Amino acid sequence: MAQHGGPQQRIFSPLRTALHRFAFILLIFSAFGLMLLGKADTVLIERIRAASADLVSPVMNIVSRPAASINELTDKIYNLAHLYEENERLRRENQHLLAWQQAARNLSHENARLRDLAGYTSPPALHLVTSRVIADMGGAYAHSVMISAGSRDGVSKGQAVISDEGLVGRVAEAGYQASRVLLITDINSRVPVVVENSRDRAFLSGDNTNRPLLTFLTADAAVAPGDRILTSGHGGAFPPGIPIGVVSSVSENAVRVAPMFRRHQLEYLRVADYDLHGILSNERIQQSQSANNENTVDVSPDIPDGVGIVPATPDPAGEAQ
């Protein structure tokens, strides 16, 4: 186009540069607009994020398989090299665990008897969805992974995600066939926890390092390196007693926890539906919002309407007989 000199070129060339500059400024402003939108309308952004996860999940589902098999191969080579030591270690661990098994059997019998005596109501039944990790979004700014299960499989926002070792994170957005899991090490993650031995309550706050912090710990709390950290179940987001990690360091101003899982080895995760709605579900939020209006709008009692059998009100005379 540049070959054609002439009046047209003389008019359009500056016009085009002006247009380019205008487009550039417009894009800069829309980037900042997006940042504001991301802060303001979280529900909309969540939906878009879930949709984009759905969009790439078929590709990632296929592509992550060769990556997983390469990982398996390196694992195998490593295992072959360390076969002897590993065997010795497992032998010792097995002896140790057999002793624990005996203890656990005795305790579970005793526990069952005591529960019978005390009329204990058992916690809600657990529904697990197992899924594969298909993407690790990560790096320096966010700690999250994508799993190949979504609302299709019964996964919804806020559910606990656990690995063989313990709690990994929670479902941040659930798409139709894929969801994003926010790891407990992410800077946006807060999990109510309890120290196993001392029963001190605290929050486990991620800070984008591999060692999340214990925050809101009381001043007289007795925490030492090696203490196990479990979910406390407060807030109704997670059930109590899921292992999370071990206290790795205690200093003047920070208690850090080493999570049970190793992020680069996450392969299969289980999404646990404890039938707890948590504080994160949209229904809860809507309920809490509509609760404010309930008194002003809906004052009449529930009267069943329509044709059909109307549930009979209990007859006091009949009961008295």
Add this chain to the structure above:
Amino acid sequence: MKPGVWQRLDIIARGLFPAFSVFVLLLINLLPISVPLLSTASPALALMAVFYWSVNRPDLLTGVTAFLLGLLQDLLMGLPLGVSSLVLLLVQTGSASQGRFFHNKPFSVMWWGFALVAIPALLVQWLLSSALIGALLPIKATLISYVLTAVLFPTVAWVLARAQNSLLRYV
């Protein structure tokens, strides 16, 4: 002679290749790789490709494309929305205007150029992400990410150059 429909479609498809290559690199960035280092800090592959194409073919990877690819990166990686859009847009505009400087120079000049461009790019990303999340993110992960990005650039650039030579010679 007027080009036929298929020929025109072919040209359009080839023209979309730079944007597509950035998308593929984004997906590669997402692959779960069991290397401990890579799970804490990953190389910014999309940044490399955006730099490469805006130096070599700024006509095929425009600012709008860079903006949209950044948006996709933010959506997929769970980053604060708009940050990558801004960074990639700035990198695209900056490198496209300086693109001529790198023409007919040895590859090492372009490598140095990229290493220089990546510093403010990752710094802006770190600062804006920290500001939007509301807490200072650990700078160590960003530093590791920068080193990985700078070291791996020749590999990515080599692949892209091969693709450019074979697919985009006449486009």
